[in-house]
Amino acid sequence: MSRAHVDVRTLRTDAGVGCEAIESLAEETPVALLYNGHPHAVMMATPSDLEDFAIGFSLSEGIVDVPADVRVVDIVHGADGISLQMHVPQRAFDALPGRDRSLVGRTGCGLCGSETLAQAIRPVPRVEGLPVAGDRLRDLFLALQARQPLNALTGAVHAAGVVDAYGQLHVREDVGRHNAIDKAIGAVLRRGARPRELLVTSRASYEVVHKAATVGIGLVAAISAPTALAVRLAQLAGLTLVGFARDERHTLYAGPGQDFL
Template identity: 75%
Template structure:
């Protein structure tokens, strides 16, 4: 069985007539993230590319400064889900212990579990360098579309792609859009290259932009609209934000040094 999907018997109705069918359904399971034995988050996720997820989540959430600071030491599959046991340096663990977040995340959850407003809306880092938006935007989404095997079978998952400093595009899928982003970021980091651009099959929310800025990504492009908070955050981070990226059409939001685009 592919870890991203499983077969299921179904009855397909068309024009009032029923026909037995076998469908592929996206897998969704609880994935617990533990650091030095301390539970931090339980996310509903697709159980594929979990090491990418662990590394990407750790860096994009600012729990560690670099991928080299987190190590997956065990992956325990149990009756109720999967536990990812990770080790981080003592300084990172001490900061994590004070963070005040015990996250039980629904599918696609971004801020679930933050216990204060200050923890929910966190300051964003300033991105160094801003990639130009050009024809390769369409090429990136074409490649993203062509590399979604789970969604091709199930029609039920999001996808994200990260272009790294070496020009490679890392595509990952998940039932949660934030999870897909973490997986794609983790894939780039584990390949030893810096993430530069992010492409997502969803809207561009606050959390999407914040994760991108945290790892130094200078361009975020989404097939749907951004939120107003996402645009404000992109301006604060100096990040280029693109919405409605479909074919040859797209919309650029926010300010550059030259003013409104």
């Protein structure tokens, strides 16, 4: 079984004085996603919460419409990486873009492997945007920060938190921010709940907004800035987009009845 981190011996130098130290490093492993026995994508990811990853990726990428349409058949650990073997209905498999080739992505890559512009940015669905409450947003980010054990240990991973319709916060970590999002979405969906809000410890790029809207999330909040394309997509989707959510501060970029671009 793969571990999410490894311990290595290092030589640490501070003010010219060196000493040996043991440090924990986040693991990064090729994870192949196969549908109906056919390779679809290889992502560099942290090898943890892989069933959450499989479900979240399949839904947020629009490969299936409901969690019941994807089944994790096997998780195979090999010398070269990990294979996530899934089964989807034939109609979903037939609709897979580029199913005659395997897409190779960097760590949490958003566009890697896209063959055409149409594949790169799919139409964004409409969702119901949610209001922003500053105190609640601050408390959610404090809770997210407190539930990042791998980052506390290694300092090298992103986290995503998804609040479900019952108000529960589900947190997942990964070396790739998109992978962390997929894992957190998958964690909610595997429990039969509906995702409503997404918190990310990164910038809000277009694919963060796109993944959120695809699964019906109405609010995305990031600790850093969004991109202009992310704002435009949020407006098209009707989604509430917040950036620079830190301590008492946040900036609203898109939301119901708002048009800043």
